[in-house]
Amino acid sequence: MSSWEPDSDFVFHMPTKVLYGPGSHREIRAEMADLACDRAVIVTDRGLRENTDLPARIQKALGATCVGVFDDVEPDSRFEIVDAGAAFAAKLGADCLVSVGGGSSMDTTKAISIVMTNGGSIREHLAVHALTGPQTPHIAVPTTAGTGSEVTNVALIKDEAARTKFFVLDNQIFPRTAILDPTLTTGLPAGLTASTAMDAMTHAIEAITSICRNSMSESFAVQAIGMINGAIRRAVEAPEDILARGTLLSAATMAGAAFCNAMVGVVHAVAHALGGVCSVPHGIANSIMLPHAIHFNAVTDAEAYAPVVATLGIKASSPLAAAQMAAARLTELAASCGLQTKLSQVGVNRRQFQEIADKAMADGAVLNNCRPVAGPEEIVALLDAAF
Amino acid sequence: MAVVFPTAEWVAEFKKQIDEKPDYKEGGKGWREGVIVLIINAKPQVGIDADFNIYLDLHEGQCREARVCSDEEVGDHPFVIRGEYDRWKLVVLDQLEPVKAMMQGKLKLTGDLPTIVRNIDGAKTLVKCATYVETVFIDE
Numbered sequence A: 001m002s003s004w005e006p007d008s009d010f011v012f013h014m015p016t017k018v019l020y021g022p023g024s025h026r027e028i029r030a031e032m033a034d035l036a037c038d039r040a041v042i043v044t045d046r047g048l049r050e051n052t053d054l055p056a057r058i059q060k061a062l063g064a065t066c067v068g069v070f071d072d073v074e075p076d077s078r079f080e081i082v083d084a085g086a087a088f089a090a091k092l093g094a095d096c097l098v099s100v101g102g103g104s105s106m107d108t109t110k111a112i113s114i115v116m117t118n119g120g121s122i123r124e125h126l127a128v129h130a131l132t133g134p135q136t137p138h139i140a141v142p143t144t145a146g147t148g149s150e151v152t153n154v155a156l157i158k159d160e161a162a163r164t165k166f167f168v169l170d171n172q173i174f175p176r177t178a179i180l181d182p183t184l185t186t187g188l189p190a191g192l193t194a195s196t197a198m199d200a201m202t203h204a205i206e207a208i209t210s211i212c213r214n215s216m217s218e219s220f221a222v223q224a225i226g227m228i229n230g231a232i233r234r235a236v237e238a239p240e241d242i243l244a245r246g247t248l249l250s251a252a253t254m255a256g257a258a259f260c261n262a263m264v265g266v267v268h269a270v271a272h273a274l275g276g277v278c279s280v281p282h283g284i285a286n287s288i289m290l291p292h293a294i295h296f297n298a299v300t301d302a303e304a305y306a307p308v309v310a311t312l313g314i315k316a317s318s319p320l321a322a323a324q325m326a327a328a329r330l331t332e333l334a335a336s337c338g339l340q341t342k343l344s345q346v347g348v349n350r351r352q353f354q355e356i357a358d359k360a361m362a363d364g365a366v367l368n369n370c371r372p373v374a375g376p377e378e379i380v381a382l383l384d385a386a387f
Numbered sequence B: 001m002a003v004v005f006p007t008a009e010w011v012a013e014f015k016k017q018i019d020e021k022p023d024y025k026e027g028g029k030g031w032r033e034g035v036i037v038l039i040i041n042a043k044p045q046v047g048i049d050a051d052f053n054i055y056l057d058l059h060e061g062q063c064r065e066a067r068v069c070s071d072e073e074v075g076d077h078p079f080v081i082r083g084e085y086d087r088w089k090l091v092v093l094d095q096l097e098p099v100k101a102m103m104q105g106k107l108k109l110t111g112d113l114p115t116i117v118r119n120i121d122g123a124k125t126l127v128k129c130a131t132y133v134e135t136v137f138i139d140e
């Protein structure tokens, strides 16, 4: 069951080399040599460095080729962090960046690579496909299974003053290599395991229903949905289960490749705004909004959900009923993993609805939603339903 | 009378269509950011020997000025959209939607994409106005 339309054009771009395997992080030095690099700076966050041995394991695998560790990455990194990271790496004469962490570390590293290559501040490079040549090579080592940032061409960076996330979208910032090692994700707490997996689930579902949906993204996305649906609870309940961890990790990467080429929709537009205005973690915001967006979209385009419905094994009397059942199933899935399912549970206030709606309407993702969003009042209604 | 794309005559005719037709007056009324520069990359093989820069000064559905501009002038403006001639040709033919093309990397934007996204009706109606120009393409 397919929902893409063969008469619409598409681009599918996935230049990142993906290396998967339990223990595969030990091959990182060889991967670096393949990129003709021998001086790496690790980019990570202090929490990961202090509370886990993950950056240390990567550092050990890099040996003497690691010339420094920049651990100032924050959730939704700011412009200043990017510029400081670039100055740090340049001072050490780095020729390669290795991100270790989740989406923030990978996005910050993409942005650092731009500043290292082009100079100035990241503020001067907030553009869309404007870079003209390869950037400082970036090897991504995700330690969460969610963002898919290891195979995407976008970097989100926060402007603290404007409470807005800016982004660079450019085919020159795909990481050169992604190392998917599920042994690096076994220590991820249950809540983060579930919320990041639901982020990946949202990537896959929005990629399938986006107006830019296409056959290749759909094949990655359908596979990812089945894998996440099958493994998420097991990974939450048995964190050391390498099979469940590996399934989520590779599914998240596939969902990343899917949405990178098909875009995301209204769920992400609202989630970005919820992150900017109320600091709701991205995966939780997506997980809460996804079922409500399905109800909203299915009114005009229930058929778009056919691949999702089929993958979840749902049978119903009509496409609309099937999409509504899929929405209910996703809410149950999130709740069964211990995630919040209402905005009122995550510190959102009704008085913030208008600001969230205005920001969501200005987000590029809203344009790709299968049901055109008429205005901020429709977003407010969605927020209301999710409250 | 048909005009050749891209030439100064084409740009003048494009402005005339923006001024005369209702499309952009409605679609572009939210745009208050002023100048957008469109750059058609040099393509000597089809007769475009240097980058062809179109300066459009737009404000609330009006086109205050449209002309060819020099490379020196381009650098000062916050919204610059650059692309290959073959891509711009498809845009003028209304066969390539410019905002989607920017996201796909077919056109390259220097400037804030969310601002462009907020004004997507402006982009769509500008394309509409381009289709009203009786155009002969330089490579045909």
Ligand SMILES: [Fe+2]
Pocket (backbone or CB within 6 Å): A147, A199, A200, A203, A268, A282, A286
């Ligand atoms: Fe996401």
